[in-house]
Amino acid sequence: MSDTQWHQLNNGETVSISRNGNHQYWIGDNGPKMRSVTGMISHIEGDTFGVGLNWGLKMVREHDGDLNAPRSINKESVDTGNRLHEAIDRYITNGTITEDPVFMSWHNELGGEEWLASEVFLYHPDMLFGGTADAISLSTDGTVTIFDWKTVDPSSWQKYGANLRINKDSAQLAAYASCLTTMGSVYAPLRGCVAYIMRDGSGVDVVEVDLERGSKLFRASRELWLLTTGGK
Numbered sequence: 001m002s003d004t005q006w007h008q009l010n011n012g013e014t015v016s017i018s019r020n021g022n023h024q025y026w027i028g029d030n031g032p033k034m035r036s037v038t039g040m041i042s043h044i045e046g047d048t049f050g051v052g053l054n055w056g057l058k059m060v061r062e063h064d065g066d067l068n069a070p071r072s073i074n075k076e077s078v079d080t081g082n083r084l085h086e087a088i089d090r091y092i093t094n095g096t097i098t099e100d101p102v103f104m105s106w107h108n109e110l111g112g113e114e115w116l117a118s119e120v121f122l123y124h125p126d127m128l129f130g131g132t133a134d135a136i137s138l139s140t141d142g143t144v145t146i147f148d149w150k151t152v153d154p155s156s157w158q159k160y161g162a163n164l165r166i167n168k169d170s171a172q173l174a175a176y177a178s179c180l181t182t183m184g185s186v187y188a189p190l191r192g193c194v195a196y197i198m199r200d201g202s203g204v205d206v207v208e209v210d211l212e213r214g215s216k217l218f219r220a221s222r223e224l225w226l227l228t229t230g231g232k
Contacts, residue, residue, distance in 0.1 A: 005121045009184045017121040017130070025123050025130025034123060037131040037175045037218075040225045044168040044217055080199050081151040085119075085134065088149060092118035092135060101201030102151070109204040110195060113137040116144070116187060122179040127222070133176045136187045146180070146189040148173050154198045162196065162207050167217055169194045174214030 002020040009015060019025050023036040080102060087098035088106060092115040097107070116136045123130040135147040148169065162169070173192040180187050192214070196205045225231075 003121075007121065007183070008186045010186050010188070011184060015183070017123055019121055019130065019132065025121065027123060032128070034128045034130045035231075037129055037172055040129060040222045041168055041171045041175075041218060043221045043224045044171050045164075081149075084151055084197060085149060088135065089118045102197060102199065105201045105204055106149070106195065106197050109206065110147075114139070120187070122176060122183065122185070124175070124179045124182055126182060129175070129179075129222075131172075131176050131179060133180070136189065139191075143191055144187055144189045145191040145193055146173060146177050146187075148176075148192075148194045150194055150196050151199050152196045154200055154202055157196060157198065157205070162194075162205075166194075166207065166209070170209040170211075170214030171218035171221060172214075173209055174211045175218045177211050178215060178218075 002018045004016055004018040006014045006016055016028055017025060024033040026033050084102050087100060087103040090096040114137055116138050118135045120133040120136060122133060133146055134149045137145050139145060177189045177192055180189060192209045192211045194207050194209060
């Protein structure tokens with residue numbers, strides 16, 4: 001099963017971009033399948049293994065030795081993130097307010113932005129990869145900004161902030177921005193921001209990323225991905 005979007009280009013033309021359940025993207029009806037950005041940036045990580053291990057042990061202790069607790073809590077976290085993405089998309093698309101504390105924390109921080117689009121399929125015509133931008137906004141000075149939503153654990157955020165993930169998140173956002181520019185989209189972002197939303201609805205931290213640095217990180221990670229996988 002696949003979804004298709006029509007993307008407006010700055011030359012007045014439109015291009016159809018499709019995505020399937022395996023997060024592969026293609027152009028038109030029979031274009032070659034392209035891998036997603038997220039599959040190419042796994043080489044950019046902070047010290048997440050040690051942090052993840054400590055978190056897992058902590059969850060087991062806090063749940064009376066239940067070894068399945070980390071898996072269950074991780075699934076709940078993924079579900080929370082998916083629900084938030086859907087709620088934000090509904091709001092940007094048709095103004096629907098979802099009575100959910102996580103969404104409302106996002107809305108209180110960013111609901112007043114002038115949103116241009118949400119859940120935007122995009123692709124890079126030269127490097128042949130695709131992705132989905134969470135949202136694109138227009139500021140009062142005419143600057144187009146590309147946004148990414150990340151739900152985070154409040155206690156982990158308080159301890160580490162964006163330090164463990166900012167490189168990977170910057171690379172992802174910069175790759176999306178490069179797609180929009182290279183494909184000639186009507187959306188040509190000059191800024192990139194990641195909104196880190198606390199999973200308990202306690203707040204939102206918006207971090208502007210360095211798109212130039214993120215682009216260098218993405219290209220280096222993509223090159224390593226190509227070398228280790230052969231592009232498959």
